[in-house]
Amino acid sequence: MSSPRRLAAVVVASLPASALALAVLIASPTAAHADYLGDLAQTFERSLAEGSWGLSLGLIFLAGLATSLTPCVFPMIAITVSVFGARQAKTRFEGAKLSTSFVLGIATLFTPLGVVAGLSGDLFGAALASPWVLVPLALLFLALAASMFGAFELNLPPALQNRLSTVGGVGLVGAFLFGLVSSIIAAPCTGPVVGALLSWIGTSRSVAFGGLAMFVYALGLGTLTWCVGTFAISLPKSGAWVEWTKSVFGLVMIVAAVYYVRDLLGIGHLVERTMPWLAGSAALVVVGLALGAVHLSFHDGWGVRIRKGVGVAFASAGLIGLVGWISALPPGARIEWMDDYATARARAQREHRPLLVDFGASWCGACGELDRDTFSDPRVVSAARDFVPVRIDLSPDKDTPEKRAVLRSYNERGLPLVVLHGPDGAEVSRLKQFVPPEEFVALLERVP
Secondary structure (H helix, E strand, O other), rough: OOOOHHHHHHHHHHHHHHHHHHHHHHHHOOHHHHHHHHHHHHHHHHHOOOOOOHHHHHHHHHHHHHHHHOOOHHHHHHHHHHHHHHHHOOHHHHHHHHHHHHHHHHHHHHHHHHHHHOOOOOHHHHOOHHHHHHHHHHHHHHHHHHHHHHOOOOOOOOOHHHHOOOOOOOOOOHHHHHHEEEEHHOHHHHHHHHHHHHHHHHHHHHHHHHHHHHHHHHHHHHHHHHHHHHHHHOOOOHHHHHHHHHHHHHHHHHHHHHOOOOOOOOOOOOOOOOOHHHHHHHHHHHHHHHHHHOOOOOOOOHHHHHHHHHHHHHHHHHHHHHHHHHOOOOOOOOOEEEHHHHHHHHHHHHHOEEEEEEEEEEOOHHHHHHHHHOOOOOOHHEEEEEHHEEEEEEEOOOHHHHHHHHHHHOOEEEEEEEEEOOOOOOEEEOOOOOOOHHHHHHHHHOOO
């Protein structure tokens, strides 16, 4: 899986990672545990970059399972099973067939959406370098979070909803059709989650992963229904905990929104992978949960609303800190960049060494991705020691006419831009988009 999927992985994994961090801190807050969590995060990210989809798909399955615990889905499971006839099935095998047909109906609805999102990948991935795309995307995630917190609901028109509720019936075909429309009816809870998944599937630039991801999400969404229909089990009664699930999703979506624009906000380089940072972030999550980020409701009185709002702010800040800690570079995992182009070029000529020139800016999403995922890779850091590296920072607070003149000297206007020069000063190659570490190492090794 290409590196943009790492973004998706961190977003989806933010709460499990936070829970893990909290558990470890409570058990024994030592630096060794912090190193272990860092290694675990790196293993996770490496598996995604190398095309190992298992862990990512597992998290997506859990997202679907969690969606089935929301108030739009969970209370209706027993009724749904009765509608397509699994409750009346004479054998367990017959109940399993009906339940499987229902789940396949759900998958038939969602899988094409993932394929379409994957098809948009190249366009979407390139657009992520622009703040004109990143800011609206972050606002979309904040709107989805507000929906999960109850600010509004993504309801279908009542007439259409009533008509859809009559679709289906007893039998395999009826169960399939009912599964096809049931998730549309549950749009107030499924819509925000599906919208978030489709947004980051677009960054994967993979049709196969997009379709498979949404198929797996559908399996997670239908798992409880399948179990009830097949084994005739009884689920716990729905209660306040069902609403809490929506608040958890709301927190995840706030984290996703900030993650997309962290470079624009200038907070991407403030995070440190240290034990104090990890402990402080985890403490914020604990305080936020204690204040009521999940178990209180914005539908209650003003005092409760204020308390929940403060809790959401604390918990969100803590989760953002934890995700940032996971994404932060470990000590020593950086290229020692020079910041003056003329000095760097003169040094390269004087020492007869190749020159590595990186043009970047805080508003450039692909530039930040290169910095975090490629330039921090130990293989890249090692190979770059043979070069004289210089970074031309075109962020709003560091941009100068002299730096712009250097960019124009390469006949380029957009970012990202990475240029490799040989020891004789001649240009060997240039990059204008994100590349994973292994490809960049190969480019470095081809320079004489």
